[in-house]
Amino acid sequence: MGSINPEQPTSATLCAVVTGANRGIGLAITRQLAEKGVTVVLTSRNEMHGISALQSLRRELNFSNIIFHQLDVQDPVSVANLVEFIDIQFGKLDILVNNAGAPGASVDIEGLKGLNIDAESWLSGKASNIVQGFIRCTYSDALTCFDTNYYGCKRMTEAFLPLLKCSTEGARIVNLSSLRGELKRIPNQKIRDNFDDIENLNEEIIENMLKRFMDDMKDDKLESRGWPTTVPIYSISKTALNAYTRIIAKRHPQMYVNCVHPGFVKTDLNFNMGIIGTEEGAKGPVMLALVPANGPSGCYFVQTTISEY
Template identity: 30%
Template sequence: MWSFWSLLVVTILFLLKFCAYSFLLLLALAVVYRLWAEPIKGVCKCTTKLYGKVALVTGGNAGIGLETAKNLAKRGAKVVIASRNDMKSQEAVEIIKRASGNDNVEYRQLNLAKQDSIVEFADKFNKDFHRLDILVNNAGVGVVKTANLDNGVDLLMQINYVGPFLLTYLLLEKLAASAPSRIVNVSSNGYIVGFKFKLEDITKCWKTHNFFRYANAKLCEILWTRELAKRLPQGVTVNCLHPGIIMTNIFNHLNLFMKTVIKVLAFLVFKNITEGAQTTIHLCVSPNLEHSSGGYYVDCKKVKCIKIAENDELARQVCERTLELLKLPTK
């Protein structure tokens, strides 16, 4: 007969082996997914210079936004980063200046969760700057508490979609006056999970299912991009993109265990920050895209979306509904 201690040792060894094999299986599945979902890490090869241009990057104090801001500054642009963390943003300005050798970089406070903040930011920007050549709607959040705002919109939907929508609307005259100019919306292939999206989901307050909330917001961003392309004045283009699966501060709200798992997987099989910023930069500077608008890009190449994201009627309805929520003219 086996003693208690012998059984305990055998059980522990079995569990350790099981955990090891499970980890290897998960790693293998992650690699397979990486090869299927993102087989190529696109790189922006454009050498375009941006002297005399003004670029605005929301969420430009960290992650993809910071990398994008550094690249645009290196090309000679006047770069404005907009975010809500004063200390972190001031530090980011110094990082961008050192990395680019361009001192024409500044920070302006913007909180996309608050409509008053967006209106105030846009008003000051329009008064202080004579032009806006590139608007990068990069700021976003992956997980945030469920909360309905005064306009009836869930907080996550507000930050990821409705806020950037309003900001862009308020800066359109400046973009038009600076034509040719570009709007770049950072979305995510997570939008695919929103394949059952309905118009009323814009104001739905989810009690759970954070990823569905995120997916719906990113789907709305793609639909809005598609519709906005039809409404923009001549010389202004808009495109959106999936940057890749990257470990950025968008995952900060996850618990420590989940963040650790994602960090390990991101390090092993997914993109780093520099790689993740390439498609954003490509949409900002590629001369081949001067007249291209309304597209969805992955690894610096235009790709097709799933059916719901290419539904022109739904795109029109989403845009009209958002204008109504913001009490803006619908025509």
């Protein structure tokens, strides 16, 4: 477990943790928060990648308010080590950005690129049939994806709750979601209703839904049971994350807990097929990380605009 130690912050300094910050949108979120004066803990599961990202930001910005710490959101020991580090250094956490994400699919990148699918067809699901042959979603992809995108976020949120409660500002939690997780994209009405039943929703219900998905996947019944057909694992991981966001927001009314689709951003996650850059994609998450007092909580945003779950 490694870290590069910070200068001691003043009590007025806001402190943020960004997961999966060594590249892509997480790196841009880190840069933008640091530019706004927040002390940001840039985390990465790979130490070398994290330190190299930190060094490039420090060269570019000449700021000392970015710190590196190792974090693998799938590893409870790694999460506990980060909690201990933040507790010793800051005694609180003001902003948690759950950005780390896994695609839930193995892709023939060259084959997919060769199809020249436009962004609209890709995002709307119109290209769903054409891309099937180039995207493989295995049981093992599902385990990793759910453990990162849903359980990883839950692991981080639960572990940091005591420190988030110490934030005098009312902590902000931002969960990086996706259009793919929107309820309207799930063909089966009953599945949609289960994820949308905010009065009764709890972690057990979400996790039972994920188990049902895994069972249906094993039996090759995803389509017939009405789960999403385009990148189904990733989609349901984000639907589960959205539902979790609503639970945490309801349970902790003193905090601001939201989830956001950052836009279709050109990163490794979508094989650089995205249409906006990472700086643009970071704008929504950064806005929510710094959402003013009495601002929204328990909401879903598409970039910077509030939207329907």
